[in-house]
Amino acid sequence: MNADFVFVDVPGIRWDAKYATWDNFTGKPVDGYLVNRIVGTKALVAALTMAHEKAESLGLGLLLWDGYRPQRAVDCFLRWAEQPEDGRTKARHHPRITRAEMFGQGYVAAKSGHSRGSTVDLTLYHLDSGELAPMGGGHDLMDPISHHGAAVGEVAAANRQQLCSIMEACGFRRYDSEWWHYTLIDEPYPDTYFDFPIG
Template sequence: MNADFAFVDVPGIRWDAKYATWDNFTGKPVDGYLVNRVAGTRALVNALEMAQEKAESLGFGLLLWDGYRPQRAVDRFVRWAAEPDDARTKARFHPRISRAEMFSLGYVAARSGHSRGSTVDLTLYCSATDELVPMGGGHDLMDPLSHHGAAGIGEAETANRQHLCSIMEACGFQRYDSEWWHYTLVDEPYPDTYFDFPVA
């Protein structure tokens, strides 16, 4: 791994690296994810440590779904988008749009901020119960319900999204308006570099 990158090993932070598993919108493990771990720049890890401390003060913990994403994984997404729809994943991840529309609507990009190493996909869990808090839609649901400020989700889910947003923004992150789970460091160390070493 690049010397300026590290695995996110922070007490209290959990992870479930979705693209290393079969539980993602492609329906299988994605190129470049050789282990179920989340990595990122050291700057990302330090900021997440601060975010975890802030989350704990509010009775939450952080659960990460993705961090650094090799460019080869993004390239696989591009190839996958040209393949026929699969009913197994469409209903859960993109029920109202085609694969190609994922790109035109901004849910997936051919050049992802994740590949720069300072973007993270995450949610909150309740410290008292270890259960994920309701957010009004799961990771990678490519739908207007996933947008910040979306209509059609309940008060509790709206409040939980606001908790996550306030935690992350207080620790130097900027939200992505179309995905409630997606945050990027404002002062990312590699704003113009797209890395391709595997998560291994």
């Protein structure tokens, strides 16, 4: 692992590295994810620590789905998009678009900010119950309902705004098409796409 990258081990921050599991839009573990852990730059971890403290003061916690993503994983997404549709994940992850359209519509990129090490996919959970906060759609739902400002109901809209407020206050910028996706504004490697595996 690059010397400036570390596992995100912050007490109170939970994780479920979706691409290390069968529970993602490809339907199987993705190249480069050897363990179910979240990795990021030290700068990302410092900012997430601040975000966790801010969320905790509101009775909330952070659950991370992805951080650093090896380029080989992105390449795996590209190969998957070229394969015939088998329908296994379509209803949940891309109900209204084809695999190839995921790239054209900006949900998946051939060069991902995640590969630079300072982008994270995450949501909120309630500290008292451990339950995820309703967000009006799950991780990697590639649909307009996932866009910031989408009509998702009062509770989900408030939760999305709460997450956005926390993250923006801690130095992140949001990605408008995915309510769960945030990138550190002052990322240390803005032009470098890493490819070491997570393990």
